[in-house]
Amino acid sequence: MTGTAARPRIAGDREDAVLDGVLEALVEVGYDKLTFDLVAARVRAGKATLYRRWPTKADLVVAAVSQVKVCPDNDLDRLDTGSLRGDLEALTCGDAEATELLPSVMAAIVAAVHRDDDLRTQVEEQIIRPRYELLLAAFERAQQRGEIGPDADLALLASVIPAMAIRHSVELGTGPTTEHMRRVVEQVLLPACAATLPTPDPQQSATTTG
Amino acid sequence: MTGTAARPRIAGDREDAVLDGVLEALVEVGYDKLTFDLVAARVRAGKATLYRRWPTKADLVVAAVSQVKVCPDNDLDRLDTGSLRGDLEALTCGDAEATELLPSVMAAIVAAVHRDDDLRTQVEEQIIRPRYELLLAAFERAQQRGEIGPDADLALLASVIPAMAIRHSVELGTGPTTEHMRRVVEQVLLPACAATLPTPDPQQSATTTG
Numbered sequence: 001m002t003g004t005a006a007r008p009r010i011a012g013d014r015e016d017a018v019l020d021g022v023l024e025a026l027v028e029v030g031y032d033k034l035t036f037d038l039v040a041a042r043v044r045a046g047k048a049t050l051y052r053r054w055p056t057k058a059d060l061v062v063a064a065v066s067q068v069k070v071c072p073d074n075d076l077d078r079l080d081t082g083s084l085r086g087d088l089e090a091l092t093c094g095d096a097e098a099t100e101l102l103p104s105v106m107a108a109i110v111a112a113v114h115r116d117d118d119l120r121t122q123v124e125e126q127i128i129r130p131r132y133e134l135l136l137a138a139f140e141r142a143q144q145r146g147e148i149g150p151d152a153d154l155a156l157l158a159s160v161i162p163a164m165a166i167r168h169s170v171e172l173g174t175g176p177t178t179e180h181m182r183r184v185v186e187q188v189l190l191p192a193c194a195a196t197l198p199t200p201d202p203q204q205s206a207t208t209t210g
Numbered sequence: 211m212t213g214t215a216a217r218p219r220i221a222g223d224r225e226d227a228v229l230d231g232v233l234e235a236l237v238e239v240g241y242d243k244l245t246f247d248l249v250a251a252r253v254r255a256g257k258a259t260l261y262r263r264w265p266t267k268a269d270l271v272v273a274a275v276s277q278v279k280v281c282p283d284n285d286l287d288r289l290d291t292g293s294l295r296g297d298l299e300a301l302t303c304g305d306a307e308a309t310e311l312l313p314s315v316m317a318a319i320v321a322a323v324h325r326d327d328d329l330r331t332q333v334e335e336q337i338i339r340p341r342y343e344l345l346l347a348a349f350e351r352a353q354q355r356g357e358i359g360p361d362a363d364l365a366l367l368a369s370v371i372p373a374m375a376i377r378h379s380v381e382l383g384t385g386p387t388t389e390h391m392r393r394v395v396e397q398v399l400l401p402a403c404a405a406t407l408p409t410p411d412p413q414q415s416a417t418t419t420g
Contacts, residue, residue, distance in 0.1 A: 031321075032242075106320075106380075110317050111318055111320065114313065114314060115317075153397055156393055157397075157398070160398060164370070164373045166380055167369060167376045170316075173324065187362075187363055187367075188366065188370060191401050191405030195401030
């Protein structure tokens with residue numbers, strides 16, 4: 001508690017608290033007006049301490065946004081359930097608190113993402129791509145199991161869930177609920193996947209006459 | 211040509227030119243930094259002239275964004291083609307030049323839309339809702355024709371196209387191409403709609419034994 005704070009480090013719970021503060025500040029003032037000074041004052045940390053952990057504003061913001069969880073911790077064991085329906089349910093069961101914040105966070109960074117190449121690259125590599133790849137992997141497993149036809153456009157199918165989530169955030173101003181995403185899976189995605197299977201010939205499949 | 215410009219009005223081609231200038235400025239500086247001064251200088255119009263036509267910044271920006279055409283002029287005769295596939299094709303054949311601009315325009319306003327209630331209401335009422343209602347009407351006509359089952363969630367189905375277009379803009383930084391939207395219609399939407407129809411009993415439909 002005393003005297004050893006010459007080079008304080010930020011980690012663990014303290015890191016989470018700082019990043020929560022960054023998210024709040026981001027939603028309040030937007031990316032352009034967010035400064036290390038503002039964050040330092042809000043979370044009562046030294047500016048130099050923040051800089052040591054996150055050298056640039058893009059680093060700080062991407063770390064904060066990465067905290068907004070929309071699926072169970074990228075834990076592959078929980079995501080590979082053995083069926084496409086199960087995998088997609090696992091990937092879309094949002095953390096209610098997190099998804100509520102999502103639209104404002106997205107709104108706060110999207111303009112800057114389009115203007116700032118460093119931020120754009122980081123958002124793409126650290127936020128968008130990893131989540132998309134988890135989804136794509138679920139569709140690839142389904143294809144290997146025969147739940148999706150061999151000619152299906154997996155990239156297109158894997159983009160439906162992020163698309164519906166983004167629209168919810170941008171247009172409706174609220175994060176998608178787990179219930180909404182379940183309807184997307186049941187009423188849009190699973191039928192689209194089923195339609196990629198070769199049509200069974202009813203007579204063949206009924207009696208398999210040789 | 212001379213002397214009658216005491217209260218110049220903006221209309222027709224001149225209006226289009228001014229709104230094009232607003233779009234360009236919007237993409238360059240973002241909504242927050244856009245001012246009537248900046249627009250006036252760029253399009254060589256008097257500030258008072260602009261104010262008379264568009265009393266607020268939100269009015270000016272919404273007018274400009276409304277110009278970005280994504281479907282053929284809301285012309286109902288061209289949109290009601292008699293089949294769901296035809297209607298959706300008509301509603302998604304983007305103006306290539308317009309959709310190229312779309313992501314930057316969206317990026318420029320989305321943060322402000324979330325912060326500014328006046329802008330938000332106008333964007334919702336004048337841009338998002340009219341386009342969504344054209345789509346919804348196409349699904350309603352399809353339901354009446356029996357192309358979609360009676361229990362289908364038309365609102366969910368009608369949100370797929372805007373969702374895929376928004377994602378393209380926000381994540382990929384490019385407007386959706388007509389070809390991309392055609393794949394969404396063929397591979398996602400039409401199968402999802404077909405799945406809402408009552409499953410035909412193959413034996414019944416084959417021989418209709420009474």
